[in-house]
Amino acid sequence: MTSSLDRRAILGRGLILGAATMLSGCNYDHLNHPDLADRFLTGMSRWNDRVQANLFSQTRLAPTYPASAITRPPRFNAFYDIDQAPQVDPATWRLELTGRIGDKRPWTLGQLRALPQESQITRFICVEGWRVIGEWGGVPLGQFLRRINADIKARYVSFQCADGYYESIDMPSALHPQTILALDFLGAPLTAPFGAPMRLRIPTKLGYKNPKSIVAMGVTNVFPSGYWVRQGYNWFGGS
Amino acid sequence: MHWLNVIAIVTLIGSGWEIYNAYPILPFSFPQWAVIGEWLGGAIAWHFAAIWLLMLNGLAYLVWGTASGHFRRKLLPVTPRAVIHDLLAAFSLRLRHEEGVYNAVQRLLYWGVIGLGILAVLSGLAVWKPVQLWYLSDLFGGFAVSRIVHFAAMSGICAFLLIHVLLVALVPRVLPAMIFGGRLKDAPPAE
Incomplete structure (x- = not known):
């Protein structure tokens, strides 16, 4: 996947049979020059978020697979090359907690590993259309949110990453039993390219909703958006 | 519309x-x-x-x-015999164009493209929601096969559009009726 930071248009504008949808060089964030196509598409995307939230069921599980189905070698994917993956020192790493959380004390890796762990062999579907099957293990996010006395009536859970990536998910998806704060991948601790020391694994959403190398997690009612969402991907991103 | x-x-x-x-x-x-x-x-x-x-x-x-009753009146019946007859007539350039009446080949193609449209929507939903709409995903044989079905439905619709646009180009006098949804002034009254 190539980086899209250099793209001026957040959402590409299509020319429908010469219809007057092409507005040249408009910046969506500039109030004097609202890009009508971008506004329309963003509005439709928010509408699709609501439709997906209604389709979502907390008890409907993503399919699981036998160990023989695991994709090997695993596929690396990020907005940078594999050798640029952030190197995080597991000894000094802390998970910082922000927002509507009762107990905001940061967590060490050892503390997280001491909690009950769950593992899953699930399918990871990329928005591009490819999919891989992998095994992830870690702490179920719903259990963790309750343990830290988070406000589970709040709307969003947000994540900040060591590489500058950020993402957020809706609370019902955060409480889904298959949503985990993954520490292990393929039976061993996560490696840098795959999100060490901790990533979100959420098989009910697309790949870009699975942020890697998380350094901070927040609970909020203010829409936190996401790295790709800011550039035009749909926020809910559900499967 | x-x-x-x-x-x-x-x-x-x-x-x-x-x-x-x-x-x-x-x-x-x-x-x-x-x-x-x-x-x-x-x-x-x-x-x-x-x-x-x-x-x-x-x-x-x-x-x-x-x-x-549009489907019943305009798009039925479609018998294999009529389709073959009209197809042969078309290829020997003997098929008459009657304003407001679809020949058997047209009827078959319209049913085909309606079916393809429904197939495209259902397979698209299966690609979009393989977890929440798992029954649709399973129906098409999983995520990867759903993508292929969706692509095939698109290809079929494109083939229809090619024929559809080509025929309009050959018989441009149907264009006003297509645009305004009405019949031509000199067309015979329906039925």
């Missing part, structure tokens, strides 16, 4: 080609001038906006076509 359908289908196909280009299932990509959306994120946004237009317009068409 025919022209709402044109906007929806052209947008869906153009953005669909850009989405396909992100992970092609065949050894080719669609050229950038032919796609809608500049990049994957834009294409997906267009695709998931236009689908509402297609679904609402398509649903209205199916309800109206059934309730008003």
Whole structure:
């Protein structure tokens, strides 16, 4: 996947049979020059978020697979090359907690590993259309949110990453039993390219909703958006 | 409305080609001038906006076509014999064009494209929601096969559009009726 930071248009504008949808060089964030196509598409995307939230069921599980189905070698994917993956020192790493959380004390890796762990062999579907099957293990996010006395009536859970990536998910998806704060991948601790020391694994959403190398997690009612969402991907991103 | 359908289908196909280009299932990509959306994120946004237009317009068409008797009067009957007869007549350039009456080949093609449209929507839902709509995903044989079915339905619709537009080009006097939805002044009254 190539980086899209250099793209001026957040959402590409299509020319429908010469219809007057092409507005040249408009910046969506500039109030004097609202890009009508971008506004329309963003509005439709928010509408699709609501439709997906209604389709979502907390008890409907993503399919699981036998160990023989695991994709090997695993596929690396990020907005940078594999050798640029952030190197995080597991000894000094802390998970910082922000927002509507009762107990905001940061967590060490050892503390997280001491909690009950769950593992899953699930399918990871990329928005591009490819999919891989992998095994992830870690702490179920719903259990963790309750343990830290988070406000589970709040709307969003947000994540900040060591590489500058950020993402957020809706609370019902955060409480889904298959949503985990993954520490292990393929039976061993996560490696840098795959999100060490901790990533979100959420098989009910697309790949870009699975942020890697998380350094901070927040609970909020203010829409936190996401790295790709800011550039035009749909926020809910559900499967 | 025919022209709402044109906007929806052209947008869906153009953005669909850009989405396909992100992970092609065949050894080719669609050229950038032919796609809608500049990049994957834009294409997906267009695709998931236009689908509402297609679904609402398509649903209205199916309800109206059934309730008003349009399907029964205009698109039935379709017998294999009539199709072969009209096809042979067309190839020997003896098939007459009657304003407001579909020949058997046309009827078959219209049923075909309605079916393909429904197939495209259902397989698209299966690609979109393989977890929440798992029964649709299973029906098409899983996520990867759903993508192939969706692509095949698109290809079939494109083939129909090619014939459809070619025939209009050959018989341009039907164009006003297509635009305004009415009959030509000199056309015989219905039935």
